[in-house]
């Protein structure tokens with residue numbers, strides 16, 4: 001079959017891309033591995049799964065009608081509510097008819113002569129002009145690399161593909177490996193249901209209380225009344241959400257008392273904006289230490305057993321350089337008599353066997369084992385597909401030393417291929433929905449430009465790509481991000497090249513840069529005329 005454009009994925013990015021490309025009059029088809037829309041929010045159905053960005057902003061802004069008609073119920077929406085929202089969007093804009101579900105893209109190969117892509121899926125071959133990867137940044141799970149996993153005789157559950165029928169946990173011994181956002185969200189709910197919970201922690205993470213609550217109707221009405229202006233502020237902000245209404249002065253420019261009182265105030269409000277309270281948390285280690293010390297002191301206050309509290313205090317990375325978690329009663333959970341913490345740096349996991357997890361100190365018998373061990377972030381989903389560009393160049397080879405791209409959108413040697421929130425763009429450092437809309441809008445405008453200028457193929461120039469990669473690296477090097485062995489640098493996947501992947505210069509700055517490049521007739525792109533292409 002043939003189409004003008006193939007979109008890979010039907011999560012937030014794929015759905016909007018489908019809406020937008022269809023709006024350009026392109027015959028567009030989306031391929032989705034799941035049996036329904038939703039992407040991340042389709043797969044990650046574990047108890048406690050929620051977004052850590054406020055619902056009011058973790059949602060589309062492209063349609064005033066959609067925005068006006070939808071009401072969120074909580075400050076931070078749960079996975080079922082976000083999934084219901086995406087299903088509503090898919091229905092409302094009649095997107096489903098162009099989505100092929102339960103189908104996976106295996107390869108995409110570019111033909112230079114015709115300037116077209118051949119996309120091979122598990123069910124079909126599609127010949128198309130444009131291919132848009134909306135594959136998500138955290139969609140390919142990472143194996144925990146622990147020997148014996150397959151031997152475990154109990155129930156093995158994974159947060160990223162939580163089953164619809166969950167075994168009853170009442171009275172059972174549950175183990176949890178992984179204390180990133182997923183582990184920290186699921187743990188308190190496992191503790192409530194299980195007979196006993198053992199948390200196996202490798203790296204202690206900083207977590208701030210979410211203080212989730214039902215949305216106050218008066219406040220929600222006020223947000224909706226001012227929605228367009230708030231969205232516009234988000235688009236030009238650093239993070240992609242409405243920033244705090246305070247001057248972000250350096251942390252050490254105020255007295256200790258003032259600093260503590262500002263942290264206290266943010267802790268009471270909760271959420272990821274905790275770190276926005278001062279302007280230099282991400283760039284100055286001494287400033288960062290003040291925030292880290294504050295959170296460590298909170299852990300000491302909340303957790304009754306000083307030994308457990310110490311184990312929970314992160315010491316190996318500056319706060320925020322691994323994605324900060326938001327939680328509901330995570331630290332308090334460790335005061336329960338039926339919850340234990342094992343620090344696997346001190347007491348390493350040796351193997352998993354039929355009965356449970358075996359650490360250096362001995363066996364931990366379990367009935368249920370939950371894995372929340374993370375993802376092959378940002379590049380995993382793209383490199384899983386055999387993508388071959390001009391002259392048969394494989395993306396895997398082009399990226400053998402880490403991902404390189406122009407704007408995180410286009411790749412040299414891969415004409416008419418676009419990534420949504422690819423490595424080199426703000427993506428995971430931002431409110432993803434804001435970034436997704438910006439990328440999709442930019443790509444759609446680019447395609448419109450190609451059509452109105454009789455351009456058959458657009459390709460990032462190698463120099464523009466190198467320059468962009470250097471710029472992304474320079475931005476990161478001006479921050480403390482490099483001090484953490486995080487998934488932002490691929491450190492969680494053995495053998496993955498260590499390259500800092502997201503663009504940390506801010507969503508607004510990035511948007512301005514993209515707009516500037518478009519205004520200059522797509523500087524940095526080679527545009528091949530339709531006249532040069534064999535019909």
Ligand code: NA7
Nearest residue numbers: 144145178179180181182183202203323372373374375492
């Ligand atoms: P993360 O943040 O990558 O967390 C994965 C966790 O699993 C992390 O604590 C890891 O420790 C731990 N892990 C991974 N492998 C092992 C092994 N072998 N043994 C022990 N512990 C292990 O993934 P999440 O799903 O929680 O969150 C991903 C993003 O989704 C999040 O940032 C939000 O944006 C939403 P490590 O830190 O590597 O030592």
